[in-house]
Structures are given as structure tokens and as C-alpha cells.
Amino acid sequence: MSALAKIPVTVVTGFLGSGKTTLIRHLMTNAGGRRLAVLVNEFGSEGVDGAILKSCADANCPEENIVELANGCICCTVADDFIPTIEQLLSRPVKPDHILIETSGLALPKPLLKAFDWPEIRSRITVDGVIALADAEAVAAGRFAPDPAAVEAQRAADQYLDHETPLSEVFEDQIYCADIVLLTKADLAGETGLAAARAAIAAEMPRTVPMLPVTDGAIDPRVILGLAAAAENDLAARPSHHDGDNEHEHDDFASVVVDLPEVRDIEAIVASVQRLAREQNILRAKGYLAVAGKPMRLLLQSVGERVRHQFDRPWGSEPRRSKLVVIGEQGDVDEHAIRAGLGI
Structure with a gap:
């Protein structure tokens, strides 16, 4: 089969809360005649994003084409989860025209790209492009980009200090793999913040890639779909902190x-x-809540202290169960302390 016969796959990566699900929802509702399939992966045993995307299912992307992998990071479960799932999608009578993969916010994209060379699938799909989302406001504030001056100051103070945090490694690995970087929450960052975010990312990138501001996931699909990057054949240009003998570990993070x-x-x-974000260094919280006297479920999502919530749809016959998935660095996720902080 020629490369043109392969089904294109777009990998959407980005740190926790950067707006990946919002972007994919926009692509689903603006498919441009494509029949889509979506594979969504979340860190931890229970997911929320899959349910959000299934609520947007339509003829372009029916619910059976939205597959959730919520039993571990996709980059670490390639053989057990990713390959069989892709094979199942490709074996359906009506095959998708384009596949979108939303990785966990803690996933490294490069191990996933390597999986596209597996004999079972390499002649049938190709990585059309890797889209990395970066929260422009957060990057501008220096939370997910290294500060060279601060690193030098720390080295001067303590030569044995490990200057590379797990969070910065993940963030950098994600943008290193990108064909396009989307600077999300552009409305919150403003022009000054966007300029600072661009400069911080450009200083770390091994090559020049487009960086585009985005608000609420609204971008013309023609800009990010159809790139024909064949990223699986271009791995050398996409360095990783975990190239070579280093193994990617998720013991740095925990969820409850x-x-x-x-x-x-x-x-x-x-x-x-x-308060949990401020006092217990919780990175991310997301889930559905049952609100007294309200027939609709409340979707709540947070990145640090920034919390957004909205009623998304009626509970219907679904049990009115309130739950939050809370993610943080290992050692910061204490279930008893979290429950106490939530007043339960």
C-alpha cells in the first residue's frame, strides 16, 4: 500500500488542562465531511474526557467510534491497549477517514509514535501530525517552561540539585514532538502573555514549528488536519529526555x-x-457533580486554582453520582487529606 492509502492519525498532546478535549470536540463538530474516530486516554483508572466526547457523537463521529483507554498512560501500554484498539477500528466495515488520539496529559508522545512502526499497523495508518497544546497563560508565568537564569542560580547554590522536574520534562517532551503548537487560553493570556509564551517555547524547541493562538479550541480544521507529516518516519527530529537508556516512569504522578x-x-x-491546588499542590481535578435540585449534571474541571464548571446534560437514567478525579505529583496526592479538604 502507498502512503496515500494509509489512514491519517492526528496525535493531540499537551499538559494537564491545556484544552485537548475542547479542541477535539471542536474538530468533531467541524469534521468537514470526514468520518472520524477518537481514541482518548487518561491517566488513572477512571476517565471523564471520554464521556464528554461521547456527548458530542454524531454521524461524522458515532459513539462506537469513540474509544476510551483509561487503564494507564497510552505511551506505556502500547502492546496491550493501543495496538489492539487500532486494529479493531481498522477492522470495522466502515473505516474512519481520520483518527484523533487524545493522549493523557502526562503521556510522552514519542513512544506512541514509535508504535506506528509495529508490523500489524504500519502499512495501514500514518501520523498525519502531532499537535501540542500549551496553556499560554501558564507558560507565560513560567510554570511549565524552565527559567535558565533560575537554573543557573540553583546550580550555584547546590551543585547536587536535580534541576529538571518531572513536570518540565513532560512539557518539553510534548512540544519537542510537535508539528504545530497551539497556544491555548489565548483570551486569558492576552497579547503580552502570548508573546512571552512564544518566546519561552521557541527557546526550548529543537526546530522551528508554527505556534498559533487558540481560544476555546476554535481553529479551522484545515490548519491542523492533513499535514501529511508522517511523523513516525521523522523521529530523529523529535528528541526526548527519555531517549536512550532512560525509561519513562509514571511513579512521579498519582491520581485518586x-x-x-x-x-x-x-x-x-x-x-x-x-484550596486543594493552593495547599496540597494538586495539578488537576475533573469530574461530574450531582447538584441538589438540578436535573443536569455539573462538569467541573480545574487546572491549579483555575476552576471552570458548567451544566452539560441531564442525568437521565444515569445514577446521580458525584465524583472527582484528582491528579498531582507523587507524595502530594493524599486521599484522606483531599477528602478532608473537600469537606467529606
């Missing part, structure tokens, strides 16, 4: 699923989540 009683005060739960 917290069941909650019915919520009576939305602002109180928002304040509790903000």
Missing part, C-alpha cells in the same frame, strides 16, 4: 477518584478545589 455527596453549594466546592 473521590466520590462526593450531592452538592448543595457550587461556589463552596469550587473554593475547596482551589
Whole structure:
């Protein structure tokens, strides 16, 4: 088969809360006649993003074409989960025209790209492009990009200090693999923040790639689909901190699923989540909440102290179960402390 006969796959990567699911929802509703399939992966045993995307299913991307892998990071479960899932998608009577893969916020894209060379699938699919999302406001504030001056100051103070944090390694590996970087939450960052984010990322990139501002995932699909990058054949240009003998470990991070009683005060739960981020260094929280007297479920998502929430759809026959998936660095995720911080 020629490369033109291969089904294109777009890998959407980016740190926790950078807007990957929002982008994919936009692509699903603006498919441009393509029949899509979506593979969504989340860190931890339970996912939320898959349910969000299934609520957007339509003729272009029916619910059976939205597959969730919620049993570990996709870059570490290639043989057990990714390859069989791709094979199942390709064996369906009506094959997708384009496959979107949303990686976990903690995943490294390069091991996933290497999987496209597996004999079972390499003649049938190709990596059309890797789209890395970066929270422009956070990057501008220096939270997910290294500060060379600060590193030098730390080295001067302690020559034995490990200057590369797990978070910065993940962030850098994601942008190193990118064909396009989307600077998300552009409305929050403003022009000054966008300029600072561009400069911080450009200083780390091994090659020049386009960087485009995006708000609420709204971008013309023609800009990011159809790149024909064949990224699986271009691995040398996409360096990783974990090239060579270094193994990618997820022991740096932990998650916990917290069941909650019915919520009576939305602002109180928002304040509790903000306090967890501030006092317990929680990176991310997301989930659905049952609110007293409301027939619709409340979708709550947070990145650090930034919390967003909205009613997304009626509970219907689904049990009114409130739960939050909480993610943080290993040692910061204490289930008892988190439950106490949420007032349960």
C-alpha cells in the first residue's frame, strides 16, 4: 500500500488542562465531511474526557467510534491497549477517514509514535501530525517552561540539585514532538502573555514549528488536519529526555477518584478545589457533580486554582453520582487529606 492509502492519525498532546478535549470536540463538530474516530486516554483508572466526547457523537463521529483507554498512560501500554484498539477500528466495515488520539496529559508522545512502526499497523495508518497544546497563560508565568537564569542560580547554590522536574520534562517532551503548537487560553493570556509564551517555547524547541493562538479550541480544521507529516518516519527530529537508556516512569504522578455527596453549594466546592491546588499542590481535578435540585449534571474541571464548571446534560437514567478525579505529583496526592479538604 502507498502512503496515500494509509489512514491519517492526528496525535493531540499537551499538559494537564491545556484544552485537548475542547479542541477535539471542536474538530468533531467541524469534521468537514470526514468520518472520524477518537481514541482518548487518561491517566488513572477512571476517565471523564471520554464521556464528554461521547456527548458530542454524531454521524461524522458515532459513539462506537469513540474509544476510551483509561487503564494507564497510552505511551506505556502500547502492546496491550493501543495496538489492539487500532486494529479493531481498522477492522470495522466502515473505516474512519481520520483518527484523533487524545493522549493523557502526562503521556510522552514519542513512544506512541514509535508504535506506528509495529508490523500489524504500519502499512495501514500514518501520523498525519502531532499537535501540542500549551496553556499560554501558564507558560507565560513560567510554570511549565524552565527559567535558565533560575537554573543557573540553583546550580550555584547546590551543585547536587536535580534541576529538571518531572513536570518540565513532560512539557518539553510534548512540544519537542510537535508539528504545530497551539497556544491555548489565548483570551486569558492576552497579547503580552502570548508573546512571552512564544518566546519561552521557541527557546526550548529543537526546530522551528508554527505556534498559533487558540481560544476555546476554535481553529479551522484545515490548519491542523492533513499535514501529511508522517511523523513516525521523522523521529530523529523529535528528541526526548527519555531517549536512550532512560525509561519513562509514571511513579512521579498519582491520581485518586473521590466520590462526593450531592452538592448543595457550587461556589463552596469550587473554593475547596482551589484550596486543594493552593495547599496540597494538586495539578488537576475533573469530574461530574450531582447538584441538589438540578436535573443536569455539573462538569467541573480545574487546572491549579483555575476552576471552570458548567451544566452539560441531564442525568437521565444515569445514577446521580458525584465524583472527582484528582491528579498531582507523587507524595502530594493524599486521599484522606483531599477528602478532608473537600469537606467529606
